[in-house]
Amino acid sequence: MSRLRPLIRIPWSQRSLLHFNRRYATSESTQPAAASSQQSLPPDWEDEPPSLSDFTQLPHKDFGKNQLMETNEEFKRSLRGILRQFPPITYAFAYGSGVFPQSDATASRITHSPHPNPPEAILKWQKGGGKMIDFVLAARYSSHFHSLNLREHRDHYSFLGSLGSGAVSHVQKYGAGVYFNPYITVNGTMIKYAVVDMNILQRDLLDWDTMYLAGRLHKPVKILFEEPNIRVANQRNLLSAIRCSLLLLPETFTEKQLYSTITGLSYQGDPRMTYGSENPKKISNIVNHQLRNFRLLYHDLIMSLPNIEYVDGKSISHSDWMDDTELDLKLKQDLDIERRANMVRRLPKSFREKVYFQFQRKFAIPGREFKEMLEASKNEDEKGYTKPVGSHFDRRIVAEKDLPEQVTRAINQTVAWPAAVQSAKGVLTAGPYRALRYLQEKREKGRMKS
Structure with missing residues (x-):
């Protein structure tokens, strides 16, 4: 009878280090840069559904680099160090005011740091004030992630953890398919982390099923762990945010109006905004304090669209214009019916159907006729993938004066x-x-005036 070797449990910090470094080296080998739209957005790139196995299969080597926001190296290493304490994940990002400031006064309002013993880099980056850092962790199979994570970090979970990973995964499915663990200390740093399945994340980016995750990625975030299909899906998500916002904006508008509209998409109908659980000036704070990052994120995408342009093209010819946060450049969109109809046709599938439904009710279109119209608007037919082009119905709805109101209702839904x-x-x-502690802190933010 052969002797069995004893099972040695290796901490995740060591067990997943090679896995982490291998994947991360692929995703961020160079600093993000505002590459030309011709390089980063080849023609017709979004007409094919993403199905990539490696970053080398991206449309271009610089494709999607606009998503990689800059932070200093020490802070980035500290965030990666936190992720190394978890089971292997496929995609992850840090977001919120703990990563990018939303107010000049944030530090002065906080009398003590929530972090028990954080790395010096986090204290310096947060300028001594201290803010809990939010993460989203996407795993191929979140049920397996929870099973492994419960073994290592049972204290991260509520009483649900005692029921096992099956119960945790079952509860996760409700709502937006996201499971949060708040007020967790890792490497001396207070964090909140969300766990989601990769397929849920990808589908929300492409279709806007809930806009819960897509909306977080409409704003600058610090991506720490990458996957090529998500990079492509998020690039489409960002373009969708611009297109949807253009349907809500007048013919001429400013940068801040555009970025405020984009930021506000995922807050429409959010009960936290409705019932005073968020700072009422949250959207303007985000845009005003992250204008440069918004430009890095969206400028190339704006330049790639045929129906939007900067009114003063000379301003963006200066190499350092993105750093000038005193500028609030004007933009103009083409209100041509055909182009706006094409824009509606390219909205994310689930969201587009909600917009259609608003006008079905307005025009009193019979159910069978409406169903046939939805079938005709699919991107796939028996011959394969088809290029989305605005239909007669799309042209009809963009001609309606209440289009912004109907789109807003679809966002709320x-x-x-x-x-x-x-x-x-x-x-x-x-x-x-x-949960009570989190609600109280949110209500404190809701009472803030700046």
Whole structure:
């Protein structure tokens, strides 16, 4: 009878280090840069659904580099060090005011840091004030992630953890399909992390099922762990955010109006905004304090679209214009019916259907006729993938004066219910004490005036 070798448990910090470094080296080998739109957005790139196995299969070597926001090296290493304490993940990003400031006064309002013993780099980056750092962790199979994570970090979970990974995964499915663990200390740093399945993340980016994750990526975030299909899907998500915002904006507008509209998409219908659980000036704070990052994120995409342009093209010819946050450049969109119809046709599938439904009710279109219209608007037919082009119905709805109001209703329908369920299930996922603490802190933010 052969002797069995003893099972040695290796901490995740060592076990996943090679896995982490191998994947990360592929995704961010160079600093992000504002590459020309011709390089980063080849013609017709978004007409094919993403199915990539490696970053070398991207449309161009600089494709999607606009998504990689800059932070200093020490802060980035500290964030990576936190992720090394978890089971292997496929995609991850850090977001929120703990990563990018949303107010000049943030540090002065906080009398003590929430971090028990953070790395010096985090204290320096947050300028001594201290803010909990938010993460989204995407795994191929989140049920397996929870199973492994419960073995290593049972204290991260509420009473649901005692029921096993099956119960945790079951609760995760409700709402937007995201499971949050708040007020967790890792490497001496207070964090909140969300766990999601990769397919849920990708589908929300492409279709806007809930806009819960897509909306977070409409704003500058620090991507720490990359995957090529998500990079492509997020590039489409960012373009969708511009197109949707253009349907809400007048013919001429400013940069800040555009970025505020984009930022506000995922807050439409969010109960936290409706019931005073967020700073009422949150959107303007985000845009005003991250204008340069918004430019890095969206400028190339703006330049790639045929129906939007800067009114003063000379301003963007200066090499350092993105650093000038005193500028608020004017833009202009083409209100041509054909182009706007094409824009509607290219909106994310689930969201586009909600917009169509608004006008079905307005025009009193019979159900069978409406169903046939949705079938005709699919991107696939028996011959394969087809290029989205505005239909007669698309042209009809963009000619309506109440288009912005109908689009806003579709946004509310997309965001409101998943956001409400996510907030409600916090009592289960975080536990009553942590859920109450989180709600109280959100209400404190809601009482802030700047």
